[in-house]
Amino acid sequence: MATQFEAPPFSLAFLNGDRFIHLKEFFEEEKELYQAEAGLKIRENLNLMLLFRSSDPKARFYMDGLETLPERMILRDEEGQAYLAPSEQEYLLFRYDDYPLIPGYYKLTVFVFGKSYHALLQVLPKQMTQAQWESMKEELEKELHDLALNLFSKNMGQAIPTLKELPSRLWFRFIMIQKSYKPVMAALSDLYRKANYRIQKNRTFDYDLPENRWLRQIIATIEKSLQEFLQALHEQEEKARAILSDKNLLSSKNKTLSIIGHYRSQCERMISSFRFICQAPWYKQVRSRPKEMIPQVMMTDFRYAALYKLYKDLRKENIEVALDRTYQYQWKRTDLLYENWGFLKICNALMNDPLRYEVKSGWLFDLDFSDHHLFIPSLPSGTTIVLEKGKTKLHLVYDALIPRKSEQTEKYKAPLYIKGTHDRPDGRLDIYQEEVYGGSILFDFKYRP
Secondary structure: OEEEOOOOOEEEEEEEOOEEEEEOEEEOOHHHHHHOOOOEEEEOOOOEEEEEEEOOOOOEEEEOOHHHOOHHHOEEOOOOOEEEOOOOOOEEEEEOOOEOOOOEEEEEEEEEOOEEEEEEEEEEOOOOOHHHHHHHHHHHHHHHHHHHHHHHHHHOOOOOOOOOOOOHHHHHHHHHHHHHHHHHHHHHHHHHHHOOOEEOOOOOEEOOOHHHHHHHHHHHHHHHHHHHHHHHHHHHHHHHHOOOOOHHHHHHHHHHHHHHHHHHHHHHHHHHHHHHHHHOOOHHHOOOOOOOOOOOHHHHOHHHHHHHHHHHHHHOOOOEEEEOOHHHHHOOOHHHHHHHHHHHHHHHHHHOOOOOOEEEEOHHHHOOOOOOEEEEOOOOOOOEEEEEEOOEEEEEEEOOOOOOOHHHOEOOOEOOOOOOOOOOOOEEEEEEEOOEEEEEEEEOOOOOO
């Protein structure tokens, strides 16, 4: 919780434009920072001055973004982190026309007499509204969500093509049906000839059993799912055909129509296959009774069990995607939101047309997305995604420190070194041709009004 310390062994005061603000409330635990309002709120595009005083000459002031200041203005601790020492002189932290403070949330930490004091500073946007910030956050969440769903479908043996407007729930029902198609059809083939029955007193066979009623309900559910998918494909086909066939769009249009035709044929074939059970001599005897109790035989007889398992998968409606909790902390800082957003955009650009590099490893691409619950891990500094196409290999690296000396380089981890002060770009693309390092592209993602 926020604590107002009596006679703290330091003082923090900020000058933002013509406002002088003395910060007095701090958090004992860093994790509490992002669960409360910022203790200090300032406007962007105004100079920010800091007056940091302490009775401890070894006290240190840390702040997100200090590393972007000119090297002559800051000190470095044992881990290379930028900090400021106590001084009777004011520090010019950020100047709007040179190195401005980006809208978002910034962690402040004062380390004094062996104890840490934490606070949160919020830079209020002048040009970027809260709605725009939320829009970028939602877009990034959707990008991560779609990426995880795409990986899930690949693990299920079915890569989603470039038909992004199809509802994901329809895709995954189709994938589940396709994945279970062979064992389910084998079960139906056996049930067509030898469905469960009981002998009545008049020595006739009674097929109107709970498990057969469930079978009838499951077949109806499967067909409904496939019909909905087929209808969605039809709507996409109409949209694709409406595209003007100029030279720039013709290739993309034909490719989309070809993909739609491929899936339409698969879907129609499966619908026809599932309907064949309706021609079984005993099928018309079975009544439809919704909400009937599930009989034990649905779990013990492998034929009925195969159908029931698919039914349960279809009832799950969709795949649950959860983000690591650290994202909610990171994205309160607009600069990190930009970094994550930009890094993912570059990753998607490399994976999709026209480049079409294949991801081999790294980050969430190393996870086994084969369940209905997908967990997207955090994106820590130094994360490396390996992509390949032909004899070309790319290493897409997020927020990694570049060595300052040649002897500190490593071919596949840190193949270059830098003599300048900007040794930690937001992203880096290392390029290898036939395992020979060819060079790197460095990039940063910066907010500009």
